[in-house]
Amino acid sequence: MAISDRRAATLALAHALSAAERGLPVIPLSRTKLPALRSPHRDAPEPHLCRGECGRPGHGVHDATTDPATVRALFAAAPWATGYGIACGRPPYRLIGIDLDTKTDTGTGTDPAPGTDSTTALQHLALRHLFTIPETVVVLTPSGGRHIWLTGPPDVVVPNSASRLAPGIDIRGTGGYLVGPGSLTTHGVYRTAPGTGHLAPAPCPSALLRLLTPPTRPHAPTVRRTAGSGGGHGLVQFVRAAHEGQRNTRLFWAACRAYENGIGNALADALTEAAVHTGLTEREARATIASAARLSGLGSGSR
Structure with missing residues (x-):
């Protein structure tokens, strides 16, 4: 492993331990933003939907923990990890991530359409449904997007979604995770937006929460x-x-x-x-x- 990768791995562990100390469950991530540890069931003859019941690491967001010793063990098992993920929907914060993606080039495949401005789309939603995004933690992504951190109530499960609210607005809820600030990926480093690093995640406005938890379909x-x-x-x-x-x-x-x-x-x-x-x-x-x-x-x- 190159020296720069060693330093990135050391920094990732330090950031992950700091997040865990604040009550945020974490897992190690590779440069691709995927969980660094592969499934222990990858060679099973049939697909195996274990969520960690086997007691071994490699179950993605289900490995997320706030225990410092376990965090160190996970990173020790994945020395190539250069980032960390923060599990959403877990106590005490029950984190909800509003992922605002901005595309200014030509979109392809299932990417947001070229020229997508999710920040403007969120502002339009706020005006239409009468809510305001409170002062809270904001993480800047290497591609120019933003992750807005909010918290949810204990009796509400917020599902993950992709561009359901509006093009370019993805939601990270229960079962999902956010790339933590300080993580190094193939596209660059995730950083806390100036002036928000000292804040705690703010409660999700009730009007926005209703949009994030649509009625269950048949x-x-x-x-x-x-x-x-x-x-x-x-x-x-x-x-x-x-x-x-x-x-x-x-x-x-x-x-x-x-x-x-x-x-x-x-x-x-x-x-x-x-x-x-x-x-x-x-x-x-x-x-x-x-x-x-x-x-x-x-x-x-x-x-």
């Missing part, structure tokens, strides 16, 4: 959604268009998005077929989809 229609419906078709085509070297990455990304939107189980076969079309084996494809289900906390189909 189960049957969700199960019947197929690869040919809405975003499911786009995700399948995104996987089918993968070239060698990006097949597994595209499949994992698409599967995560499918579980975020409640169609992961319904779309699994179509995604597997698309991945096999690109050259992956069915076993590899289903193992990757199972990993996405574990990471999203949605093995049973909700995020």
Whole structure:
């Protein structure tokens, strides 16, 4: 490992321990922003939806902890980790992340449309639904986006979503995680916005919370959604268009998005077929989809 990577790993551990000391459950992340530890069940003959019950690390956000000794052990098992993730929806803060993505170049695939300004979109939502984002922790991403940290009440489960509120606005809730400030990724370093580092995450405004927790839809229609419906078709085509070297990455990304939107189980076969079309084996494809289900906390189909 290069000296710069050693320093990045040391800093990541220090930042993670500091976050854990403040009550934020953390996991080590690689430069790709994915959990640094691979699933201990990756070689199982069948997809294995364990969420840490086996007692071994490698279960994504389910490994998140505030215990300093366990944090050190996780990072020791992943010395290549250059960042850390903070689990959302967990006490005491029950963190909710408002991920504002800004695209100024030409969008492709399932990326936000070119010119997307999610900050303006959030302002429009605030005016329409009469809420104000309070002073709170804000983390600046290397791509120019922002993560707004809010807290939720103990009796409300906020699901993860991608561009449901508006294009470019993703929500990180229960089963998801935020990249912690100080993390080094392939695109740069995540940093706390000036003037917000001393703040504690503020409570989510009630009007915004209602938008984040829509009424539960009937189960049957969700199960019947197929690869040919809405975003499911786009995700399948995104996987089918993968070239060698990006097949597994595209499949994992698409599967995560499918579980975020409640169609992961319904779309699994179509995604597997698309991945096999690109050259992956069915076993590899289903193992990757199972990993996405574990990471999203949605093995049973909700995020």
